[in-house]
Amino acid sequence: xxxxxxxxxITSVLIFGSAASYYLLSDYQRIETQxxxxxxxxxxxxxxxxxSDKRILxxxxxxxxxxxxxxxxxxxxxxxxxxxxxxxxxxxxxxxIRLTPIPTAIHYSAKASALYYARGQHLTAEVKAxxxxxxxxxxxxxxxxxxxxxxxxxxxxxxxxxxLWVHLLDSSQL
Numbered sequence: 001x002x003x004x005x006x007x008x009x010i011t012s013v014l015i016f017g018s019a020a021s022y023y024l025l026s027d028y029q030r031i032e033t034q035x036x037x038x039x040x041x042x043x044x045x046x047x048x049x050x051x052s053d054k055r056i057l058x059x060x061x062x063x064x065x066x067x068x069x070x071x072x073x074x075x076x077x078x079x080x081x082x083x084x085x086x087x088x089x090x091x092x093x094x095x096x097i098r099l100t101p102i103p104t105a106i107h108y109s110a111k112a113s114a115l116y117y118a119r120g121q122h123l124t125a126e127v128k129a130x131x132x133x134x135x136x137x138x139x140x141x142x143x144x145x146x147x148x149x150x151x152x153x154x155x156x157x158x159x160x161x162x163x164l165w166v167h168l169l170d171s172s173q174l
Contacts, residue, residue: 052083070099077110086118105138113143123151140171 059076066072073096080089093111097103112130116123127147134144149164 055079070096089114105134105141108134109143
């Protein structure tokens with residue numbers, strides 16, 4: 001082939017290649033959208049409990065690879081709490097607290113919530129100690145104040161419950 005024929009062939013290949021790439025990339029976005037829709041349809045068919053179970057299994061798999069990840073332990077504790085597995089949540093929140101260099105009020109109030117429900121919605125000394133720890137770190141911690149207010153209300157100490165709720169509302173933590 002002569003040199004003069006190579007130029008149109010190479011130009012044609014480049015033009016055709018560019019057009020094909022453009023088409024394939026736009027098609028890729030369509031395929032990605034279809035996969036997202038199929039995934040959404042799959043989760044729509046699952047109950048809330050099944051989705052929560054899948055979340056727990058996913059977090060457990062991640063923790064198998066990274067046992068020292070305090071954030072994953074905390075997420076697993078929340079998943080257990082949501083799933084009504086309160087004893088597991090208490091245990092896992094404990095791991096999260098131990099693995100976190102400086103635990104926050106959120107850590108302590110989450111463990112207190114799990115323990116409160118694990119003990120049949122009774123404000124035990126251990127739950128109270130966790131709530132006190134949370135409030136010492138963050139005096140306007142929403143979870144701790146709500147739990148204390150609800151406990152006061154359930155024990156017919158309405159005035160103290162009102163004081164706690166007003167404190168919470170005035171704290172602008174909501």
